[in-house]
Amino acid sequence: MSHTSTVAVLGAGSLGAAMATRLGETGHEVRLWNRTPDRARSVAENATGVMAVSTVGNAVSGASVVITVLRDGAAVTEAMADAITRLDNDAVWVQASTVGPRSAATLAGQARDHGVAFLDAPVSGSTAPARQGSLVWLVAGPEDVLTRARPVLEDLGSSVLHVGTGVEGSAVKIAVNAWMAASTVAMSDVLALCDALGVDHATFTRALEAGPLAMPYELQKVSAMDDASYTPGFAVQLALKDIDLAAATAAPSPLLQAVRDRLETTVAAGHDDDDLAAVDYVRKQPPTA
16 A cells, blocks of 8 residues: 555544544545535645545545544444445455444444455544544454555554454453543542642642653643633543443443443533533532522
């Protein structure tokens, strides 16, 4: 695969748009499709090497790599039902949506039934890492298929982790996102503890940074929480979706149920599209009578 390959990105949400823009900047010819065409056109108008395509079939025809970055398994199934027969024989379908292992297995079967090379490949990281090319790919699938797609994946990510040959990528992604949501809720609650103890937040973060307990992602959330700055990197509603996927594939967890309750309350308060840090806004609100 040449560096200037043709890549179809199906989904122009925050992550899909960032991926398409990054790929265009790194020399690929990018075809961007979205169910709402205006969204894809808006991205393409402000990006180099990105063309908005109105039909999913036209997007994937002739593409070396097809990346699906859609909300859930149903959306991916719907989009690929029309597209999968239009893929070139040597195309690789990189399924990067967070759908959970059950839906991932269904999509892998869809690819297998049509003789399409498939990678179960969600990412750890959101909009900013995608734009910077520093996503972490969690890839499952045959080694030779990964080799074919690797140049495109490496233009988007700083790490390409081959975690299995089936749909282990989706399993790892659900675990990673459960940890992300739980640690963000925990950070909010520990900041409340700091307030009760009279501990300055800057002092608390310095103590973390001085030892092995520092977690860069959550240290960034401290600033967002203190400033009530919730510009989305990863939206609350998506975190809630992923916690539900975790619940569907594992034994009940009191911790994850508590995290889910906080996320659900945050969504109900109108912060569904805000960054995960908005769980702190909800905590600060006085209880209703």
